[in-house]
Amino acid sequence: MHHKLLIIGAGAAGLVAAVTAKDQGIDAAILERNDRIGKKILMTGDGRCNITNESTATGAEDELAALSGKFHSNQAGFPVSVLKQLGIRQTIDFFSGLGLPLTKLKEGMMYPMSLQAASVLDIFQLALEDRDVPVYFNTIVEDVIVRAEHPRFTVVCKVVTEEVEEQAVYTSDYLFLCTGGLTAPSSGTDGSGYTLAERLGHTLIDPVPAIVQLKVQYANMKQLSGIKLQGKAHIQVNGEVVRSESGEIHFSESGLSGPPVLQLGRNAAYHLARRDAVSVIVDLMPGRTEEELVDFLEIHWGIFGHRTVVDSFIGIFHKKLVPVLLKEAGIDQQPYLLCQDLSWKTKKKFYRILKHWEFIVTDTNGFANAHATAGGIDTTELIEGTLESKLVPGLYLAGEVMDVDGDFGGYNLQWAWSSGYVAAIALAKQISEGKNK
Ligand SMILES: Cc1cc2nc3c(=O)[nH]c(=O)nc-3n(C[C@H](O)[C@H](O)[C@H](O)COP(=O)(O)OP(=O)(O)OC[C@H]3O[C@@H](n4cnc5c(N)ncnc54)[C@H](O)[C@@H]3O)c2cc1C
Structure with missing residues (x-):
């Protein structure tokens, strides 16, 4: 023919x-x-x-x-x-x-x-x-x-x-x-x-693989699984941020996805192939600078000093996120700790994690799950x-x-x-x- x-x-x-x-x-x-x-x-x-x-x-x-x-x-x-x-x-x-x-x-x-x-x-x-x-x-x-x-x-x-x-x-x-x-x-x-x-x-x-979910190494992923939040994701290669994307970040048992993370997938895949150190830094408060975040929480905790730290996060963060945040700040064994009793050291841990939460990327979810091929x-x-x-x-x-x-x-x-x-x-x-x- x-x-x-x-x-x-x-x-x-x-x-x-x-x-x-x-x-x-x-x-x-x-x-x-x-x-x-x-x-x-x-x-x-x-x-x-x-x-x-x-x-x-x-x-x-x-x-x-x-x-x-x-x-x-x-x-x-x-x-x-x-x-x-x-x-x-x-x-x-x-x-x-x-x-x-x-x-x-x-x-x-x-x-x-x-x-x-x-x-x-x-x-x-x-x-x-x-x-x-x-x-x-x-x-x-x-x-x-x-x-x-x-x-x-x-x-x-x-x-x-x-x-x-x-x-x-x-x-x-x-x-x-x-x-x-x-x-x-x-x-x-x-x-x-x-x-x-x-x-x-x-x-x-x-x-x-491009437009692909990222597998991460993080002990508390299971607890975070199912959370979707608006944030900013930065891809960090050998300690340097190479690209940032904002939008809805999704957490699953094995890793991170959602539009901003998918977008960063191609960068992660290229650098993982070169055996570079790749991580995703999640900013949970992209609308606020670090100083604005500190001001916001200092005022909030000041007004509601009589509440527990757990209760102070109601309406601010997804409920499933709070126990993990407490763990990261090292106060998960103190569920009744009041805001007025928070030490400066603990507060600093919160500020860091809320703006700069690092997830080490181990792999992508592969071609079978990717939306596109780079290269x-x-x-x-x-x-x-x-x-x-x-x-x-x-x-x-x-x-x-x-x-x-x-x-x-x-x-x-x-x-x-x-x-x-x-x-x-x-x-x-x-x-x-x-x-x-
Ligand atoms: C789950 C998923 C969701 C996506 N969602 C979107 C989206 O919403 N928007 C967007 O812009 N992009 C999306 N994409 C990406 C988009 O689908 C692709 O980039 C696009 O389809 C590529 O078009 P293409 O014609 O180059 O290749 P393909 O659409 O992959 O077509 C290639 C064709 O070639 C045929 N073929 C291959 N080898 C041979 C052969 N040897 N002999 C005969 N036939 C052969 C295949 O069977 C296939 O039909 C998505 C991809 C996936 C996997």
């Missing part, structure tokens, strides 16, 4: 690429190992699919400057060369054009109006049907052979169903690698895209702004397979949408200009 363009992977990037390419008049088809499209999309945004994030969409120049801080790559300026071609507003318009209106929830996060990730798949399914884009399911791409003349690509696949296991071979003039990274392997992403790219001469920048195929081997391989003409990469990852809040899907779109538009331009025939 021959197609002008073969797209490996019916994930977010591959789906946008297929729809866009077909709209540009290119005969495109998708090869997908699963028996349906977009399996990972179903898992996103807690089943609601956080498609993008409008908080940075402030107007062309501002938007790009704000957006660039949300994406990470060894080649810092690379993501912007793509995002400027399909930014947030154009993404919202793109989905509206497919018949999927979006709605905004907190912090600029945009979702399908139905708040169901399944709607995103249904819309893509309809879009592919409307355009007659074939999807070859249960088709695992195992090898790609490149020739100098057309058809340039021979794609060797294994088709696996309950009934059969057989080889299938497809040819194409152009090939898009949209195979994702290593996260959530149950969705079909086992890193085989990296192997395919490496065999074609590309370099893999070591992938690590991937080296972007210096791709042409900026088109995503075509500099090493293999006619090969394009889109989505998480390359060394670009985004922040929590819709930015990883945004990368998939933008890069899928850009690759398809660049190919259409290349074909119309008669390059690389």
Whole structure:
């Protein structure tokens, strides 16, 4: 079977690429190992699919400057060369054009109006049907052979169903690698895209989990499990804070999560891989400086000196947090200690822990639980702004397979949408200009 363009992977990037390419008049088809499209999309945004994030969409120049801080790559300026071609507003318009209106929830996060990730798949399914884009399911791409003349690509696949296991071979003039990274392997992403790219001469920048929970070593984690609080989390590497994020921090028996901690996951993963000393410093009172915190508690304890320390924390901290705070301050054996009897030494322990509570990070929760992969195929081997391989003409990469990852809040899907779109538009331009025939 021959197609002008073969797209490996019916994930977010591959789906946008297929729809866009077909709209540009290119005969495109998708090869997908699963028996349906977009399996990972179903898992996103807690089943609601956080498609993008409008908080940075402030107007062309501002938007790009704000957006660039949300994406990470060894080649810092690379993501912007793509995002400027399909930014947030154009993404919202793109989905509206497919018949999927979006709605905004907190912090600029945009979702399908139905708040169901399944709607995103249904819309893509309809879009592919409307355009007659074939999807070859249960088709695992195992090898790609490149020739100098057309058809340039021979794609060797294994088709696996309950009934059969057989080889299938497809040819194409152009090939898009949209195979994702290593996260959530149950969705079909086992890193085989990296192997395919490496065999074609590309370099893999070591992938690590990003947007991931952190495992910590702390004796009282069990007691803290289930607590969610608003705070600030700093990631500290070899004693130096390298990044800070605010929001709802979640405590579990094994570690820390919640948006700010997930956001710091990529930094922790990189440094753990280098065997650096990594810890998370939690600030339980981010709205107050240390001096303001001291003033606040001195006044509070002054007014309510007749109350026990435990009672003085009612309404200030989560109830489950208080016994652990007392332990940290060394007064857990004195449940009836009154505020007026607190020593200065004990108060200082409280002040320290409330602003600077250190949790030593031992590991991340791994690719199986991460939302994104940091690292991937080296972007210096791709042409900026088109995503075509500099090493293999006619090969394009889109989505998480390359060394670009985004922040929590819709930015990883945004990368998939933008890069899928850009690759398809660049190919259409290349074909119309008669390059690389
Ligand atoms: C639990 C979870 C929640 C998330 N929530 C959000 C969110 O709300 N917002 C957000 O922005 N991001 C979210 N993400 C991240 C986001 O889903 C990904 O960044 C995005 O889906 C990547 O798109 P992609 O097309 O590059 O790869 P994928 O969506 O991973 O698609 C790759 C496709 O390629 C196929 N494939 C791979 N290898 C082969 C092969 N050899 N042959 C044939 N097919 C192959 C796979 O089966 C898969 O269908 C979440 C991720 C997870 C795991």
